[in-house]
Amino acid sequence: MASLSSRSTEPADLADSTGSTGSAGAASASTARAGANLTALRDHNAAAVLSLVRAAGAGGVSRVELARGSGLTAQAISKIVQRLLEDGLVGESGRGASTGGKPRTLLALVPEARWALGVQLGRDALTVLRADLAGRVADTRHLPIDLAEWGPGPVLDLLAEEVNRQLTAVERERVLGVGVASPGPLDQQAGVLHEVTGAPAWNRMALRDAVADRLGLPTEIEKDSTAGVLSVLGSPNRAFIHLDHGLGAGLVLGGAVQRGARTNAGEFGHQVLDPAGPRCRCGNRGCLEALWQAAATPEQAARLLGEGVANLVRLLDLDEVVLGGREVADAPEAYLAAVREVLDARLPDPSWQRVSLAVAPAGRDAVALGAAGLVLTRVFG
Ligand SMILES: [Zn+2]
Known part of the structure; x- marks a missing residue:
């Protein structure tokens, strides 16, 4: 099952992805309506605690561990957990090992809350x-x-x-x-x-x-x-390459989603690889996307994509690339093999500059x- 929250390593990029929250009047009004029963989550500390509970997975986490992980006092944790329990967002998942006193109650996220x-x-x-x-x-x-x-x-x-x-x-x-x-x-x-x-x-x-x-x-x-790129919680320095009608890239660097000055970063398909190449729909010549679309065979298209990915990896020093979109879903192995081959050829020291390469686990979703x-x-x- 695809999951965007099963790994705990990167709360920062999700936190940084909310730049537009509440900035539209209509959206703010409806936020207030739908959020009426989310009193606990208006509190930043409560949200941070809930994030720790999620990161612990189905096994659960004790109040003591939550205090240690959040830096909050035991009293504060107790109050926050009480509110999260009342809101149904967390539940008691069992009892953990004792370190001398009574066994600790473990808390886990209630995903369907x-x-x-x-x-x-x-x-x-x-x-x-x-x-x-x-x-x-x-x-x-x-x-x-x-x-x-x-x-x-x-x-x-x-x-x-x-x-x-x-x-x-x-x-x-x-x-x-x-x-x-x-x-x-x-x-x-x-x-x-x-x-x-x-x-x-x-x-x-x-x-x-x-x-x-x-x-x-x-x-x-x-x-x-x-x-x-938000559909996977992986490396803090990763790209999601979207192959659909065109080629785009979603970027996370240093754990934060990168949108650029006009929230339009990632025009991956419009890097010019051949200034004398075929005309692209963007008006320029020889864009990666135009070459990819004009490729004679699927293998050639996959290798061209590899050239673009290698450029991106070298430019940004990424260590994870995820391929998604229906073009990849149609031929995942061919794309993975070709991009891997080009990456290994282009990176100066591929054994050191190891790049994890995968197809999006959520597939079409x-x-x-x-x-x-x-x-x-x-x-x-
Ligand atoms: Zn173009």
């Missing part, structure tokens, strides 16, 4: 999933759409219909919100799309507010490739799961 919805607006498919607090996918659907032809109205109609279907399975007040991943370019903080290539009906659309108004749920938006992760980050410190 709250839910986040994750959406991917793809060019020909709408993905809508529901994830629990542990980042596990409980329900997912892939619905055919034509993003460019349909335009926003019919697509948002279908989204609302699907979200309503999901809400028949869980109590609405337990749904924290919805994260929507979209093709860029977009302004993640303002929640507005820009000139979405080939889909002019979406240009300049205030997507976040439109979804928040339509669904009555707190809403975040994110570029699809950046959402993808990776981008939507990362979008749900945007919502879940608000719960954990």
Whole structure:
């Protein structure tokens, strides 16, 4: 099962991914509605404690260990845990070994206490999933759409219909919100799309507010490739390469999601590899994406991708690269082998500059799961 929260090493990048929380009027209003029963989580310390409980996994963690891990006093931990128990976010999972006194009660996350919805607006498919607090996918659907032809109205109609279907399975007040991943370019903080290539009906659309108004749920938006990097909790220096109609990269450096000055970092496909090459849809010549699309064979396409990945790894000194998107899902082994071969050839000392290379564990759901992760980050410190 895919999970974005099963590893405990990187709370920082999730915490840093919430730059736009509450910045839209409509989203703030709906945040207040949906968050009425989350009193404990308005407190930063409580969120940090909950994050420690999540990191401990199903085995659980004692109050003493929570105090040690958080730096808070035993009294503070006791109060916070009491509130988390009352909110149903944690439960008692058993008793741990004693160090002399009475055995310690262990506390564990209750994953199904709250839910986040994750959406991917793809060019020909709408993905809508529901994830629990542990980042596990409980329900997912892939619905055919034509993003460019349909335009926003019919697509948002279908989204609302699907979200309503999901809400028949869980109590609405337990749904924290919805994260929507979209093709860029977009302004993640303002929640507005820009000139979405080939889909002019979406240009300049205030997507976040439109979804928040339509669904009555707190809403975040994110570029699809950046959402993808949130679907895995791995190295603090990693990239998610999204291979779909184009090539994008989501980046985490030093444990923090990197969006750049206009929240548009990661235009991986538009690095120019051959200035005399074929014209790219962006207007330039010889972009990696144009060469990749013009490749004569899948093997050639995979090797070209490898060249781009090697450039990125050397530029940013990454140690983990995750490949996602449907092009990879169709031929995972071929892509992994070709990219590995090029990396080994391009890196000066591949045994020292070891790069972990994998296909996104969430498969077709990776981008939507990362979008749900945007919502879940608000719960954990
Ligand atoms: Zn280009």
